[in-house]
Amino acid sequence: MAQSEAEGKNKPLYMISVAAELTGMHPQTLRVYEQKGLVTPGRSRGNTRLYSQGDIERLNLISKLTDEGINLAGVVRILDMRERAVERDKQIDRLRERVRELEDEVHEFKMREKITALARYDGAGPEQVMRGLLSNGGGREA
Structure with missing residues (x-):
């Protein structure tokens, strides 16, 4: 909501x-x-x-x-449990969003790691590797 x-x-x-x-x-x-x-x-x-x-x-x-x-005592307990469940659902939603953010960060780090590894292998800098990846559609020429 x-x-x-x-x-x-x-x-x-x-x-x-x-x-x-x-x-x-x-x-x-x-x-x-x-x-x-x-x-x-x-x-x-x-x-x-x-x-x-x-x-x-x-x-x-x-x-x-x-x-x-x-009875009203039971109603109080039910309402309390209901409110706690709603709060727990909100917390779960926040945690799921955080997990998605962290997954994106991990993906970004893995991509940087691959690019860095390629750069070391070719002896080129990261900018050159990126230019090479972009210029030939993401693949490497043999």
Whole structure:
């Protein structure tokens, strides 16, 4: 997910009455969930709760889990595991990108090593070897 997309998802937009309507929950239920740490809505300057689209999605998931018979303690654990899995996935993506970067660097070093070996063999400098490789399509003349 792009950074600006994540920021938009977390932008406080909805007052508690709207959030309650969007989720099909009573406003008091939303207050209880906030007290229990299940959701953390933003606040306006006047201290009004403002729920983001991410909060609405989280509340819908909480509703689905409780409808399936999971108590709030179980919901807390599930949400925690879910957030940790998302963070782990992000870390894996970052590590995969780093592996690709390192593979590119290794490839570059191997190519330099081959060019250097050719240069030593021919007694020519790396620039001459490169010119030779480029001028005859990458192959060496016999």
